[in-house]
Amino acid sequence: MPFDLSSALAAREAAGLKRQRICLDSGQGRQIRVADRSYLNFSGNDYLGAAGRPELVQAWQAGLALWGAGSGASPLVTGYSLPHARLEAQLCDWLGVEAALLFSTGFAANQAVIKALLGKDHLQWQDRLNHASLQEAGAASPARMKRFAHNDMTQLRQLLEPKRGLIISEGVFSMDGDQAPLAELVALSQASGNWLMIDDAHGLGVLGAAGRGSLAQQGVAAGQVQILMGTFGKALGCAGAFVAGSRDLVDYLANFAREYVYSTHLPPAQAEAISAAIAWVQQADGAREQLQAHIALFRQGAARLGLTLGDSQTAIQPLLVGESEQALALAQRLRQRGLWVTAIRPPTVPAGQARLRLTLTAAHRREDIVHLLAALEEGWHGR
Template identity: 90%
Template sequence: MPFDLSSVLAAREAAGLKRQRICLDSGQGREIWVEGQAYLNFSGNDYLGAASQPEILQAWRAGLERWGAGSGASPLVTGYSQPHARLEAQLCDWLGVEAALLFSTGFAANQAVLKALLGKEHLQWQDRLNHASLQEAGAASPAPMKRFAHNDMAHLARLLAPKRGLIISEGVFSMDGDQAPLSELVALSQASGNWLMIDDAHGLGVLGAAGRGTLAAQGMRANQVQILMGTFGKALGCAGAFVAGSRELVDYLANFAREYVYSTHLPPAQAEAISAAIAWVQQADGAREQLQAHIALFRQGAAQLGLRLGDSQTAIQPLLVGESEAALILAQRLRQRGVWVTAIRPPTVPAGQARLRLTLTAAHRPEDIARLLSALAEATA
């Protein structure tokens, strides 16, 4: 056989790293059902509870009636319609950018940008903890990739060369929940003459005035970076992604980003739902405040239990465990107590840094946090 898949899978299972899909019996929410049993859900990315908001659901239904189930083609053929154009304009107004381009997923958006922009004449500088979509696209590009220590601006400054390419960072890091020092990144970008790209998948909607994201939360403007990527599948409760920047950047990507040019566009009905989600998120100060209260409540209780959390003030709260097997055992103990938390293991995180990735949402209740803390106290005793 040309491919010995069974041996590779067996080796991954022996190392405690094999993944298994879990089929839910329910939709997303503070509670999920698996194989007929209810669990408190601390593993989702629906940070504000937007996925179940009636106005968003109704916008999707109305979009289906008006525009049908799919877009029918790639956006440069006949797949680009009025809901897409309205959504792009809405993103520009919300975030204060010149132009935006829609993609099917955040993974595709990140891959599209790096593949379309980076040539062998360029350099790229990536935070060591960037998402896999960024690191994989960077590794596959002809531009040499220099990885700087996580959020270490002094290290980045030593690696930079003038006017050679692209600095790339997340706004909120997906596995650690901490934020990039965006003002320092902007300053280094400006001083070196290199472009800056920020992936704000986990900050958009959650942080900043009107949910404008990590840049706004840190007193920055979106137009201070050349490339901003955000997703609709986290705080906005839908699916899809966008890349925003100058009109010239968006025109360039529409011509040269293969993930855009050669993919069927996201359905117009989905674009209608996303537009409704943005309108809802802009007014969701109460949900953002509730989420912050839950984060503070959880971190206070975890400190009292002596749990080893990452340095995060966002919805992503990593409970550091160390070895993969220990993380799996802890996750299983929590499930036995009706609490669903996912164990994150290499290669998603570095070797020896397996963890439980706890995610808090505005839809949780204080009693849910108390139950989570009680289950953690029992499971770690």
């Protein structure tokens, strides 16, 4: 037999690393249902509680009535329609960029950029904690990848060579919740003559004025970053992604990025829903303030309990546990108390750094955070 799948799965299970899909009986929200039981949801990325908002649902329904269920083709054939064009223009206006290009997922967008841009004569510098979509694309490209220690600008400066390629970082790191020093990255990009790419999947909508993301929050102009990637499946409550930058960049990707050229475009009805989500997010200061209040309450409570959290001021709050078995056991104890929290294990995070990836949202209530802290206190001491 050419592929020994059973042995590979058994080895992963023996190491406490085997994953299982969980089928929900409900949509996303403050609460979810699994196997006919309701749980408070502290594992989703719907940071502002946008996924179930009536504005988005109505926009998607109206889009279905006007445009049908699918796009029917790749965007370079007949799959590019008015809702797509309007959404791209809306992104440019919102974020202050020249041009934007839509993708079906953030994973596809990151693969598209890195594989289309980097050749064998280029170099790439990636933060060691970058998302798998960035690191896998970098490994698949012919360009040599140099990884620098997480947010270590001194090491990055030592590794850089002038005008050789692309510096790549997340804005908010998906497993740790901390933020990249964007002004320093821009300065190093400019001084070395290399381009800078920021993946702001977890900052867009949540941070900065009008939800413009990590760049806006840190006072960095969008024009100082050559490539910005963002997703619609986190704070915007939908699905899909975009890459933004210069008109030449977008035109280049539309011609050379295989993930764009050879994929059926996202449905126009979905683009209508995303447009409604952006309009709502721009005005959602109250939701962002509520989220920040929840983050402060949780971190203060965790400090009182002596819990070991990552250095995060964002919706992603990693509770560092250590070994995979301990993280799984703690997650199970929380589920017994009606809290849905996911244990994150290697290879998603480094060995010995298994954690509970707690995510807070504006849809949560104060009493939810208090309940979470009480359950963590009981579950933590029950290890």
